[in-house]
Amino acid sequence: MHLATNLKDDRHAGVTPNLTRYADTYKNFRWQDVGICIDGLPDGVVNITYEAVDRHLVHERGQKTAIRWLPKTGAPQELSYADLAEQTSRFASVLQMLGVRKGDRVFGLAGRVPGLYIALLGTLKNGSVFSPLFSAFGPEPIRSRMTIGDARVLVTTERLYRKKIMPWRDQMPELKHVLLMDTSDKLPEGCRDLEKLLASGDPQCPVEPTQPEDMALLHFTSGTTGTPKGAVHAHQAVVYHILSARYALDLHQEDIYWCTADPGWVTGTSYGVIAPLCCGVTMVIDEAEFDADRWYQILQQEQVSVWYTAPTAIRMLMKAGDELPAQYDLSHLRFMASVGEPLNPEAIHWGERVLGLPFHDNWWQTETGGIMLANFASEPIKPGSMGLPLPGIEVAIVHRMPDGNLVFSNEEKDIGELALKCGWPSMFRAYLNAEERYLSCFKDGWYLSGDLAYRDATGYYWFVGRADDVIKSAGHLVGPFEVESALLEHPAVAEAAVIGIPDPVVGEMVKAYVALKEGYIGDDTLRKELLGHARKHLGASIAPKEIDFRDNLPKTRSGKIMRRLLKARELGLPEGDTSTLESDEHGARK
Structure with a gap:
């Protein structure tokens, strides 16, 4: 069973999907052509923040709203692309004044507040490496990740610092600077007031000339045993962030986009910050935690057109009842997508029945850095399927033999391990300080995902489970x-x-x-x-x-x-x- 794409809905008949002829595009795709996704800078410089922020000023889009932030209480706040350019330059300048250089690690620990997004982008503008942390982490997981990541700087709030950092701060002498986004009258010892530092920062601080393979992001992912793994991603990943956002999420420059993921999770960075800004959209950020009424109100009031959320949230909306969304005008929505774990068919049918649109599931991992398989806007949705490979992504079903060799399966519905041929731009470059662990993920030029799946007769892939x-x-x-x-x-x-x-x-x-x-x-x-x-x-x-x-x-x-x-x-x-x-x-x- 499959569902027709939502773009055939009369409400959005004038919107042409970015990917209209999937089979032809996939067949004729060449990685050497994707450079058109970015502007780039002279001498081969590729910098994520330049592509996400500064280049929009060159194209006279500086006054467009980049971020519309919805605080838990109070009035919404807006930041234009010009505002972001200035604030991220000031942050990069602050890092330079503190002696923080290219390659140094900056960690962010905060909720969904503008200061965190500015810190992330300002860090990358400086050529430093940003590593996001969940604000709900306890002291020990924060300490372990910052130790593994060799943290030099932490950007956080006074409340989180006092509660989660102070108990062990003296155990980490390598942590040179703690920058607090909000402070009381008495600044905690060993901390700096970020607002005051930013006021003296250079609003025109230039972009550090980073190269495509320079380290940009450090995302930690949990293993079934042992310590967390620090997946390293390079500035070159921005090419795939843009390409996949256009193809898998069908982002257009005119969209109002809402990704509900926390920046502490890879989705909240790749598709909650970098990709939408690179695509020039206006993105909505909600500080508050899940509340069904609030979410529907945001969709209505902010006139969200593209919505990227998670199966858990969808199931919670389903649990809240079918009557609630009927009270809101959701007609601006034209594309809904889900990620985090496979989306059950019932949730897709519920979306079409109750919200008027189906959710488009997709699949990727922290290690892949971007969406690898998706149900596309222009293709039929198969409820329960991960979808089709994105152009440029070669996928196979393999079996690991006792001798270590791989056997590739061409049989329909044969369950095996999902493997991806290496070479896409957002692929992780290492597990930090764990080379053997990293190399064990690869065999004969293929990345072995650890997920079991099968392929049907039409080329769609179906998730079975972790191996x-x-x-x-x-x-x-x-x-x-x-x-x-x-x-x-x-x-x-x-x-x-x-x-x-x-x-x-x-x-x-x-x-x-x-x-x-x-x-x-x-x-x-x-x-x-x-x-x-x-x-x-x-x-x-x-x-x-x-x-x-x-x-x-x-x-x-x-x-x-x-x-x-x-x-x-x-x-x-x-x-x-x-x-x-x-x-x-x-x-x-x-």
Whole structure:
């Protein structure tokens, strides 16, 4: 089953997708032609902030609104591209006054406030390296990441500094400067008032002449065990940020764009800061946390045309009911997309039925730096599919053999590991100080993603699960996503997570954890009903044999349900890195 693209909707009949002839574009694509995506500077200089901010002034777009910031309380604030150019230059100048040079690491710890975005772009303008941190992190994950990243500068707020940095500041002598975006009358010892520093900064500070392969961003991603991994990305990534935003998110210069991701997550940097600004759009930033009424109000009042959000948020909107969005005018919306984890088909159908448009799912990782597969504006949507490869991205399904070699699969619906041929501009260049760990991700010129998937007869790819999440039961490979999607079709289910637990007869037994919508009681009657529902839709060999009810499921702040954590707790195994955990299921109901 598939859905027609939303751009056939009469409300936006005049909007032509950026990618109109997918098959021809994909076939004829050449990486040597993508230089037209950026302006560049003399002598081969490529700098992300120049492409995102300063070049718009050259093209006489300086007075256009770049950021429309919605604080938790109070009136919205706007920054034009000219404002951003000045403020990012001042920040770069401040770094230079402090002796912070090209390649030095600057960490940002704050919520969705303009100062963080200015710090990010100003750091890159200076040729320094920016590493975003989740503002909800506790002291230990912050300390470990800053230690691994060799932090020289931290940009944060006084509240976050006192609560999360002061307890261990003396353990990190390499941290030379702490710049506070807001301060009280008494500045904490060892900190600087960023507002005062910016006032004396040079508003015309030029862009540092960075080269395409110079390190620009350091994104930390959690592993199943061990320490977080610091994925290194270069300034050259900006080429792919722009290309993928135009193709996968169909961004046009006239769009009002809202990416709900936090800048502490790679999506919130690549597609919440860099790509939209490079495309010259006006982007909405909401400081507040999720609230269904507020979100619908933002979509209406800001006249958002392109909206990029996460499956968890979509499921929370679904949980809030179908009546709520009917109270708002959402007619300006023309394209909606989702990322963070695979989007269940039910959510896509709900979008089309209730919001008037389907969500377009896509797939990528911190390591890829940009969207690799997508359901495009001009192509049919296949609910539950990751979509088609972007032009320039060569994808394969492979099997790792015991001798270490790869066997490439050409069979329809053959489940194997998703692999990408190396060479796209936003590919990570290293795991910081972990070369062996980095090299283990590659084989024969292919990046091995660790995700299992299959390809259908039309070339669309379908996510099955992480290689270590897939369940082997009675000779069957059971993908958690398929089982979870079936459970979500039941009206009582708000969220579901599926794992395999050891079983002496079938190898692994499928077990599900379910969070219910309001008004439903997790008793034996409902448990039996859900088990029957799953057997009817999936068959007895794939359906779960056990269901536990939970008030909520453990998730990262990027919205991914942590199946491995559920499995570790079920089996009494080490939990690994849980620093990105947002919500937990402790105290849950059986």
